Amino acid sequence: MSVEEAIIEKSIKKNGNFLIAVLQDIQEYYNYLPEECLIQVSKKLQIPLIEVYGVATFYQSFSLVPKGEHIIVVCLGTACYIRGGKKIVEALTKELNIEPGSITKDKKFSFETVSCLGCCAIGPMVLIDDAYYGEMTPKKVIRLIEELKR
Amino acid sequence: MPKIIVDGIEIDCPAFWTILDATNFIGINIPTLCYHKGLSLWGGCRLCIVEIREGDNTKFVSSCTFPVQEGLFIRTASQKVIKARKMILELLIAQNPTSKVLQDLASKIGLRKIRFKPKWENCIYCGLCVRICEEQMMANAIGFINRGDKLKITTPFDKNSEDCRRCGGCMYICPACTLRCEGPHPESVLCNGCYNILQPTCLELYENYSCWMGLKGECGTCVNLKKNEEID
Amino acid sequence: MIKLHSINEYEELSKKFNGSKNSNTHIISISSGTCGHASGSIELEEALKQAVKGYEDQIGLKSTGCHGFCAAEPNVIILPEKIFYKNLKPEDAPYIIQSILNGEILDNLVINENGIKYPYIHEIPFYKLQRRILTASNIVIDPQNIEDYIAIGGYKGLIKALRMQPKEIIEEIKKSGLRGRGGAGFPTGIKWEIASNQKSDIKFIICNADEGDPGAYMDRNLLEANPQLIIEGMIIGAYAIGANRGWVYVRDEYPLAVKTITINVNNAREMGFLGKNILNSGFDFDIEITRGAGAFVCGEETALIHSIEGKRGNPSQRPPFPAEKGLFGKPTNINNVETWANIPKIIEKGAKWYANIGTERSKGTKIFSLVGNVKNTGLVEVPMGITIDEVVFDIGSGALNGKKIKAIQTGGPSGGCIPLEHFHLPIDYESLKKAGSIMGSGGMIVMDEDTCMVDFARYFINFLQGESCGKCSSCREGTQRMFEILTDITEGKADEESIELLEELAYIIKATSLCGLGQTAPNPVLSTLKYFREEYIAHIKDKKCPAGVCRALLTYKINPENCTGCGVCKINCPEGAIIGEPKQPHIIDQNKCIKCGFCQDNCKFDSIICEI
Numbered sequence: 006m007s008v009e010e011a012i013i014e015k016s017i018k019k020n021g022n023f024l025i026a027v028l029q030d031i032q033e034y035y036n037y038l039p040e041e042c043l044i045q046v047s048k049k050l051q052i053p054l055i056e057v058y059g060v061a062t063f064y065q066s067f068s069l070v071p072k073g074e075h076i077i078v079v080c081l082g083t084a085c086y087i088r089g090g091k092k093i094v095e096a097l098t099k100e101l102n103i104e105p106g107s108i109t110k111d112k113k114f115s116f117e118t119v120s121c122l123g124c125c126a127i128g129p130m131v132l133i134d135d136a137y138y139g140e141m142t143p144k145k146v147i148r149l150i151e152e153l154k155r
Numbered sequence: 156m157p158k159i160i161v162d163g164i165e166i167d168c169p170a171f172w173t174i175l176d177a178t179n180f181i182g183i184n185i186p187t188l189c190y191h192k193g194l195s196l197w198g199g200c201r202l203c204i205v206e207i208r209e210g211d212n213t214k215f216v217s218s219c220t221f222p223v224q225e226g227l228f229i230r231t232a233s234q235k236v237i238k239a240r241k242m243i244l245e246l247l248i249a250q251n252p253t254s255k256v257l258q259d260l261a262s263k264i265g266l267r268k269i270r271f272k273p274k275w276e277n278c279i280y281c282g283l284c285v286r287i288c289e290e291q292m293m294a295n296a297i298g299f300i301n302r303g304d305k306l307k308i309t310t311p312f313d314k315n316s317e318d319c320r321r322c323g324g325c326m327y328i329c330p331a332c333t334l335r336c337e338g339p340h341p342e343s344v345l346c347n348g349c350y351n352i353l354q355p356t357c358l359e360l361y362e363n364y365s366c367w368m369g370l371k372g373e374c375g376t377c378v379n380l381k382k383n384e385e386i387d
Numbered sequence: 388m389i390k391l392h393s394i395n396e397y398e399e400l401s402k403k404f405n406g407s408k409n410s411n412t413h414i415i416s417i418s419s420g421t422c423g424h425a426s427g428s429i430e431l432e433e434a435l436k437q438a439v440k441g442y443e444d445q446i447g448l449k450s451t452g453c454h455g456f457c458a459a460e461p462n463v464i465i466l467p468e469k470i471f472y473k474n475l476k477p478e479d480a481p482y483i484i485q486s487i488l489n490g491e492i493l494d495n496l497v498i499n500e501n502g503i504k505y506p507y508i509h510e511i512p513f514y515k516l517q518r519r520i521l522t523a524s525n526i527v528i529d530p531q532n533i534e535d536y537i538a539i540g541g542y543k544g545l546i547k548a549l550r551m552q553p554k555e556i557i558e559e560i561k562k563s564g565l566r567g568r569g570g571a572g573f574p575t576g577i578k579w580e581i582a583s584n585q586k587s588d589i590k591f592i593i594c595n596a597d598e599g600d601p602g603a604y605m606d607r608n609l610l611e612a613n614p615q616l617i618i619e620g621m622i623i624g625a626y627a628i629g630a631n632r633g634w635v636y637v638r639d640e641y642p643l644a645v646k647t648i649t650i651n652v653n654n655a656r657e658m659g660f661l662g663k664n665i666l667n668s669g670f671d672f673d674i675e676i677t678r679g680a681g682a683f684v685c686g687e688e689t690a691l692i693h694s695i696e697g698k699r700g701n702p703s704q705r706p707p708f709p710a711e712k713g714l715f716g717k718p719t720n721i722n723n724v725e726t727w728a729n730i731p732k733i734i735e736k737g738a739k740w741y742a743n744i745g746t747e748r749s750k751g752t753k754i755f756s757l758v759g760n761v762k763n764t765g766l767v768e769v770p771m772g773i774t775i776d777e778v779v780f781d782i783g784s785g786a787l788n789g790k791k792i793k794a795i796q797t798g799g800p801s802g803g804c805i806p807l808e809h810f811h812l813p814i815d816y817e818s819l820k821k822a823g824s825i826m827g828s829g830g831m832i833v834m835d836e837d838t839c840m841v842d843f844a845r846y847f848i849n850f851l852q853g854e855s856c857g858k859c860s861s862c863r864e865g866t867q868r869m870f871e872i873l874t875d876i877t878e879g880k881a882d883e884e885s886i887e888l889l890e891e892l893a894y895i896i897k898a899t900s901l902c903g904l905g906q907t908a909p910n911p912v913l914s915t916l917k918y919f920r921e922e923y924i925a926h927i928k929d930k931k932c933p934a935g936v937c938r939a940l941l942t943y944k945i946n947p948e949n950c951t952g953c954g955v956c957k958i959n960c961p962e963g964a965i966i967g968e969p970k971q972p973h974i975i976d977q978n979k980c981i982k983c984g985f986c987q988d989n990c991k992f993d994s995i996i997c998e999i
Contacts (some may be wrong), residue, residue: 021425023695025677030678055316056235058312060699063699064700082602083847084756084759121604121640123598126758193447302699304852305853
C-alpha cells in the first residue's frame with residue numbers, strides 16, 4: 006500500500022464517508038492536496054473524480070499547490086480592514102514580491118489573505134504558522150518576516 | 156390536487172408539479188435556459204422567475220423548481236417580472252454576446268441596451284452540459300470547479316478526461332455554443348436582428364396587468380390605445 | 388470522571404458542589420481565548436504560575452475563555468472581589484500576587500477612563516450596561532473541566548426538561564419569544580414545532596457555528612469559554628424535536644474552538660449527558676463535530692447541509708425547508724450557537740423570566756462584537772432595546788484617537804450601515820430592519836470620519852463576489868458588475884448614470900437571487916446610498932474622496948518648508964516620480980505618481996501631504 010493509500014484509509018476509518026473531513030486530513034498531512042490523493046479518494050469513496058475535484062476547489066481551506074515553509078495569513082475581515090489591513094497586504098506584497106495567494110520562488114513563504122480570524126477587537130491581525138499577532142503595522146510585520154528570513 | 160391561480164387562470168395540479176409544469180400545461184410561455192425536461196432541476200439561470208404572493212407582498216421564485224401549493228397565486232409576466240428578466244438577460248448577454256439563444260430571447264423580451272462591459276466568455280454556467288454528462292451519459296467527465304467570480308466548467312485538473320467518451324452531448328445541449336449569432340458587433344453587443352417594434356403592450360400601460368396572450372400585444376387588445384412610440 | 392446514571396445522581400453531585408468547589412480563598416481568573424493568546428495571555432499565565440509558588444493554598448489560577456473586554460487583554464479578574472486588572476505584562480505577575488496577599492488594589496493596573504479609576508467589574512463603563520446572562524460565567528469556568536459547569540448550576544435546565552413532555556418544552560420556547568440569533572430572527576419555538584411535527588423516525592439537529600461574518604466572533608467566544616452551555620441546549624432541543632443525532636458545524640478558521648468543543652463533547656459523553664439512555668430517561672442522543680472548509684455561503688442552512696453531505700456548498704431553493712427535508716433527506720433543525728446557548732436558562736428559569744428581558748417583539752439579550760474605530764472593543768451582551776448610543780458611547784467609550792464617529796455597520800456583508808444621527812434607535816430586530824440594516828449575527832463595526840463609505844461598500848461586494856457559490860446568474864454576475872461600478876466610482880471613472888444602474892442592479896439582485904447571500908448582497912450598497920449619497924456624488928461629480936481613502940482621487944504633494952532633501956522618498960518611489968537635488972526640496976511629478984503612499988510612509992520629516 007502506498008503512503009497516500011495508507012493516509013486515506015486511516016482517515017476513512019476515523020471519519021466515515023465524510024468527503025470534506027477526509028480531504029482535511031490529507032491537507033493536514035501534506036499541507037496541500039496532491040493530485041494522486043484526490044484520485045485515490047475518488048476510487049475509495051466511490052465518488053466521481055470531478056465531484057472530488059469540484060469540492061476540493063470550492064472551499065478556500067484547500068490548496069492544490071504545495072505551501073511554503075512559513076505560511077503568512079493576513080486578515081482582511083471588516084474590523085481589520087478598517088484598521089489598516091490593506092496597507093499590511095500592500096507592504097507584504099512589496100516585501101515578498103508575490104501577490105496574495107501565491108508562494109515565493111524559494112518556497113520559503115506562502116502569502117494568503119483570509120476573511121476573518123475571529124480576533125476582531127485587536128486587529129489588524131496576522132497569522133504566521135500557528136502564532137497570532139495583533140495590532141500589526143506594515144513596519145512590525147516586515148520585521149517579523151526579516152527575522153524568519155534569517 | 157392543489158389548486159393554483161396563474162395569471163388569473165385556475166389550475167388543478169398533481170402535487171408533484173412545479174409552477175413551470177403547470178404553465179407548460181396550459182400554454183403560457185415562460186423563458187428558460189437551464190431547464191430541460193430530460194434532466195434534473197437546477198434553478199440557476201433565474202430567467203424563469205415569476206411573481207408569487209406572500210402575505211401582503213410578492214416575491215420572485217424560479218418557476219422550474221418551485222413546487223405547487225394549494226392557493227398559490229402567480230403572475231408570470233407582470234411589469235416587475237419583465238423588468239427583472241430583462242436585467243438578468245442583460246447580465247447574461249454581457250457575459251456571452253455570441254449566443255443566438257440569448258440574443259433571440261433578448262429580442263423577444265424587448266431588451267434594447269446592454270450597459271455592462273462585454274466579457275466575451277463562452278459559458279453562462281447553466282450547467283446543462285454537466286447534467287447531461289452525468290445523468291444521460293453516466294460519464295461524469297465534466298463539472299463545476301471553484302466558485303464565485305472564478306467559477307468554471309471543466310474536466311478534473313483541466314486535463315483530457317478518460318471518462319469522456321466524446322459523445323458531443325455537452326455541445327448539443329449548450330445554449331451558448333449551439334448556434335452563433337451573426338448579429339452583434341463589438342461596438343453594440345446587442346443584435347436585435349429579429350426585434351419587431353409593435354404597439355405598446357398592456358404591460359407598459361397597466362403596472363399590474365399580466366398579459367397571458369403573448370408578450371408583444373399579439374392579442375391586439377391594446378393596439379388602439381396609444382400611438383406608436385419608441386419602446387424603451 | 389464520574390459517570391452519572393440517573394437524575395438523582397446528578398442532583399447529589401450538584402448539591403455536593405453547591406456553588407463552589409474551590410478551596411482557595413482567592414482565584415486569579417486569566418482571560419485566555421484566541422485573542423487572549425494573541426495578546427500574550429499564555430506568557431502571563433506562565434509568569435503567574437512562577438509567582439504564585441508557595442502560596443498555592445491561598446491563591447489558585449484559572450485559565451478561562453474570553454472575559455469579553457478584548458481591548459484590555461491580557462487581563463485577569465481577582466475573585467471573589469471581582470477586581471479587574473488590564474493590559475498586563477509578565478513582569479506584573481509578582482506584584483499581583485503580593486497585592487492579593489496584602490489585601491491591596493494595584494492602582495496602575497485598573498481601568499482608567501477620563502481620569503477616573505474603576506477597579507471593580509460592575510463599575511467599569513464597559514461592563515456596567517451589559518446584562519451578561521450567557522457570558523457572565525465565562526469568568527469562573529475552566530472550559531476543559533465539566534465539573535466547573537455543574538458547580539455553577541449547569542445541566543439544571545436539562546434535568547427540568549427531561550421531566551417535561553417534548554410539546555411542553557416547545558411551548559415554553561415559543562412563550563419565551565426567543566428568535567434565531569444567526570441573523571434572520573425567525574421564532575425558534577415555531578421552527579422547533581415544524582420539525583417536531585414531521586413524521587419521521589430519523590431526525591437531526593445542527594448547531595451552525597460557521598460564523599462567516601467578518602468582524603463577528605461571538606460564537607467563537609461561546610464555544611471557547613462555555614461549550615457545555617451549547618451542548619446542554621442541543622440535548623434539550625433534540626429531546627423536544629425527537630432527534631437522536633446532532634452535529635456542530637464549526638468554521639475551519641477557529642482551531643481553538645474546534646479543539647474545545649471536541650473535548651467538551653467527549654467530557655459530556657463520559658459523564659453520561661450524551662449517548663444512550665441519557666440519565667436513565669430512555670432518550671438517546673449524541674453529537675458529532677464537523678469542520679467547515681472556508682466558505683461564507685456555508686453559513687446558509689441548505690449550503691451547510693450540502694457541505695456536511697460532502698458536496699459543493701450550493702444552496703437549494705426552499706421549499707422544501709430543512710425542517711421538512713434536510714440532511715440526508717431527513718427533517719433537520721438548524722440553529723445558531725447563541726440560539727442554542729439561550730435554551731438551558733429559558734427552561735431552567737422559565738419563559739416568563741426570559742420574556743421580561745428585552746422589548747415586546749425582541750426578547751432576551753444579544754451578544755455583539757463591538758469592533759472598529761472605537762475605544763473599548765470586545766464582546767458585549769446587552770438586553771434588546773438598548774440604544775446604539777449607549778452601546779457605542781457608554782459601553783464603548785466613544786471614538787478611538789479623538790476622531791468623529793460616522794456610522795456603525797451591523798449584520799456583516801448582509802447588513803447595512805446606520806449613521807450617527809440615528810444612534811438613538813433601540814437595538815431590536817424591527818428597528819434595525821426599518822433603518823435599512825439587519826440584526827445579523829452580531830457584528831457591530833464602528834466607523835469614523837476616516838472611513839470612505841463607497842470604499843466600504845466596495846470592500847463588502849468584493850468579499851461577496853468571491854464567496855458567491857456561482858450557481859445563480861443574479862448573484863454571480865450581479866455582484867461582479869456591482870463591484871465593477873463601485874471600482875469605477877472610487878477611481879473617478881464613473882458618471883451620473885452609474886448610481887442609477889447600481890441601484891437598479893441592486894434591487895433586482897435582491898429580488899431574484901436564489902439564496903440569502905444573493906438576496907442580501909446589495910444591502911451594503913443600498914444602505915450607504917441611502918445615508919451617504921453625497922459621498923458617492925462627490926466621487927462622481929467632483930472626483931474627490933471626502934474621507935481621503937480612495938487613492939486614485941488623492942494628490943500627494945511635498946511641503947517645501949519641511950523637506951530636507953534627504954532623498955529617501957525618491958529612492959523608494961516605485962515609479963521614479965519624485966525629482967530633486969540632494970538637500971533641495973523635492974517635487975512629485977503628478978503625471979507619474981500612482982498614489983501608492985510609500986513616500987509618505989517613509990518620510991521622517993513629515994513633509995508629504997495628502998490632499999483630498
